[in-house]
Amino acid sequence: xxxxxxxxxxxxQPGGSLRLSCAASxxxxxxxxxxxxxxxxGKGLEWVSYINGGADITYYVDxxxxxxxxxxxxxxxxxxLEMNSLKTEDTAVYYCSTGPRGAKGQGTQxxxxx
Numbered sequence: 001x002x003x004x005x006x007x008x009x010x011x012x013q014p015g016g017s018l019r020l021s022c023a024a025s026x027x028x029x030x031x032x033x034x035x036x037x038x039x040x041x042g043k044g045l046e047w048v049s050y051i052n053g054g055a056d057i058t059y060y061v062d063x064x065x066x067x068x069x070x071x072x073x074x075x076x077x078x079x080x081l082e083m084n085s086l087k088t089e090d091t092a093v094y095y096c097s098t099g100p101r102g103a104k105g106q107g108t109q110x111x112x113x114x
Contacts (some may be wrong), residue, residue, distance in 0.1 A: 002026040002103040004096050009108030016086050020108060022079040022096030030074035035099060036081045038092035038110075048094075049081065063089070086112045 008020040020036070035050040049070040051058045058070055069082040079096050093107040 002098065004098070004103055004105035006094060006096055006105045006108040009094060009110045011111045011113065012086055013114050014086060014088055014112055016112070017082070017084045018086065018110060020081040020083065020094055022105060024077045024079065027098070029077040032098050034072060034079045035097040036070060036094060037097050037104070038094045040089075040092040051079070083110070088112050
């Protein structure tokens with residue numbers, strides 16, 4: 001059974017930083033492209049970033065480029081999202097996922113507010 005468990009969210013002031021983690025199990029993690037997706041209050045899903053299995057291909061949506069960094073540790077079956085210079089518009093529930101038709105975790109809440 002595929003399981004994805006996100007952690008690391010919280011309340012942070014604008015300009016602050018957070019590091020999200022996603023612990024994966026039930027599948028061969030290193031073989032999968034992995035995604036971070038977020039959902040802001042009252043809005044749809046936004047695909048924020050992805051990374052391939054070998055961690056040499058990454059993608060970021062324009063709104064987070066230069067501020068967020070996706071990474072993975074295949075030995076630990078863990079996906080990360082380092083978020084810096086956070087803005088109020090980054091407030092959302094953040095999910096890790098194996099793709100648009102794949103599994104998604106329960107999410108971790110990020111609130112950016114002064």
